[in-house]
Amino acid sequence: MTSRISFFKLTINEWKKLGWLTALQALLFAMVIPLRLLLPLALEKRIKARSLTDVLCENVGFDKTLTTVTIVAMGILCALAVFSYLHSRKRLDFYYSLAIRRDTLFLVKYTAGTLTFVIPFLANQALAVLVGVLYGVMSAAVVQEMASASLLGILFFLTSYSAAAVAVLLTGKTLTSVLAIGTLSVYLPLIWLVVCGCQQIFLPTLLPDGVTYLGGAYRLYMTSRRLMLERSSPWIMILAWSPDGAAVRQGLTGMWPDLGSICLFLVLPVIMTSLCLVLCRVRKTEAAGKALAFRWTEGLIKILLAVPVALFIGMAVYEELDSVVWEICFVAAFGALTCVIMEFIYRWDIRQVLAHKWHIIVTLALSLAIFLFFRFDLAGVNTYIPEKEELAAMSVRRSYSDFCYYDDDGKRTKNEQDILRLLETDKVGLLYPLAEDGVRNVQENDFEGDYVSLNVEYRLKSGRMVFRSYTVKSDLYNKAQRELMKDEEYRRRYYPILSWDETQLEKVEEIWVLLPQELWEMFAQEEPATTGNDAEKTDDADGLAESISDDEKMTDGWEYSEWEYAEYSGSGVMTGMTLTEEAGRRLIRAYQEDLAESDGLLTDSGSEGSMSIEWRRELNDPYNVDRYLLRKDFTRTMEVLREAYMEGAAREKDMRG
């Protein structure tokens, strides 16, 4: 049976009662939309430093951080204000006695709250258009973008608003609603920190998916950053959102949010509002005034928060003290303390903080069990090594290797496990001692001498793959690697540059080289001859750059091949230069020859240099950058570099006159 109460009339009445919220938002959005546009437009009109269209596009449209932050904040504030009736017994007695279902009442309130945002927000967007028109810079494209950005803003609001409404429905007090919103925002990053921390601190041999740098930490950081910023909560998803490739002048360049983002922000409010309606039905009236609306969640939430906090503290103490006794003490203390704080938030009564002792007991038991499980590697992850007889193939790769591997489509293979598959060899007897040494080192944790970090793949005869990351003695690794490099086919797989032909060389866009200062100084002892060309000689910096540019454009197909030295001195040791096309090709050919004749060991000791090769498969493809180490004993390579240096020095001498 439907209610005879008019949904429309009730909504309008509820909205009128929220007049203060509408006024507040009208004021805030006036400041962040039309006023923020008006002031710089007025300023630019006077000083005429930039075009007014640029100023317009900088202040309206997609991806305006201040507007987005305000929308998110207003979504939370609206939810707290509009649904505060759920936290008041007086108001629930009044509203729930009315002849209207409680989910319908929720929708009435939800719609009224939405109106408090939509009306002032759209009104201020319209004012911004008016401001643009007054200054004669508004175009149809910009108006269209502003309309789309307004719709996206409404979706952002609904996402933030409905997510906060879920928090309000799950709690019985405004204070705990605010805490719930905060907790929902940081919980996933906290869990991620604990999981990654456990893995990196206690299971250093476990090779995570997609390791590229720093033994996996960098890759994990990148993953975590995406996780934390883009996935951990609806609010952060909004704040982390950015239109793909958007520029300042979206309205004119036609850059729009991708369809996936729009669908995501369409679906999220629907899901969360549906969840709200379900919660409305199951939520008890008597939940008003209690910390949490569902009593059974009290213990669960307490434990789910206290356990990661205790583990996090335990890991921090492990890193600082490395003492089992202290670690156990801190894990137990912080687990219990978190439980006590949570109980205080629930009851708001210091005498009842120990009311649910079993929560503390479960928290301590779980925290200590998980902590000790990882702390002592009870699963044997670090010490596991397959029997030699079980292995069909193995592969190893240094963790810090930066040269890249590509699939048949020219797409870079970023996943470390895929790369290790490319480097498999059946010479298990050569690589197995490395694994044994790695396991031994993890157990003994005593690293004296030179060690290298290796990623290892075991392919078992059963077809199972196991991946590990070890720290191994350098001489062991070098010995095994030298043996493997005797196989030319393996060497070509390990160093893809050895297979580069003329076709590949044509794809190279730029090469830049970093060498120790001492090598440059050695080159510099020779007096460079002049080039003899007619480049204009000038002391003016701009003229110099221009003359080089024109000169280079005449001689090669690369946009710029200006050489420069001493441009890189980040460490104070390395110096770099960018090569011309011809010199670059000569360098790669020389490097191929040197590498093919060498023992095949490229170790980044810091005393050698490196060359970075930037290339792309097709004109519109993204750039790939491969980095290869340079060795002093690569004589052909060094000769090419010397020549390139001398050419550059001669050209500069010519220009300086």
Next chain:
Amino acid sequence: MIEIQDVTKHFGDVTALNHVDTQIDEGCIFGLVGTNGAGKSTLLRVAAGVLKPEEGSVKVDGTPVWEEPQAKEKICFLADTGWFFPNASANTMRDYYAIVYPGFDRARFDELIGKFDLDPKRKLSGFSKGMRKQVAVLLGLCANTKYLFCDETFDGLDPVMRQAVKSLFASELLNREFTPVIASHSLREIEDICDHVGLLHKGGVLFAKDLDEMKLGIHKLQCVLRSPQQEEELLSGLTVLQHEKRGSLLTIVARGEREAVSAKVQEKEPLFFELLPLTLEEIFISETEVAGYDIKNLIF
């Protein structure tokens, strides 16, 4: 008719209502009495559809009240902690009630608010507690619902206003289908308003009866007899609920028809005899003592 069937409601570990079974007939003024914490407010909140009972159900004219607008539109609930919108005036509340109670009589409200000498444009937050109660009662009455639940609504009303409200209730009873249910912790407050009374104690209804029926069936008499033997015979001859002797004056509360009780006393040729009117308190004392409770510990 409101049927409350086997309703049980817990708040955490506390049982607020324990298998409550009772019914409220149409056209009566039903008083719900009990001590603080007896479950009066909870029963009204369950009956108004505010709370969901863990067991049992409440039906209004045969329709379950929980989440059923058809049943709830017949009820207006005035909670003990009456709530008005922030900054609202009587007129603001009137407008809101007109939306949520489609049968709301605006003209009558405007008329009554004038008669009660309340300023309809003044903020209710500036009213005294009694004045806010008056506004609440007027809103409830003008909602024109068949049932009006008043939880401690008469607390704070002065005797004159109570009488005025009683008159309004009487007028409503005459003019339309109207059944007010009034919960109070004080028998004296509702004695002059209600004609049916239910007594709640520790979440259960001890009894619910017509007040006149109770008065007709119980009598208080005082007499002086000639000998203790006659007194013994009289006490054994009557259905005595209570008796007390002070000096030679014997006071008896007995159940039965007025004439029959009187005749039994006259048989003993008393030196002095009179029948006294019973207060609601005395009736309750007697009834609850029969039910095995010490009412003095329950209510007073």
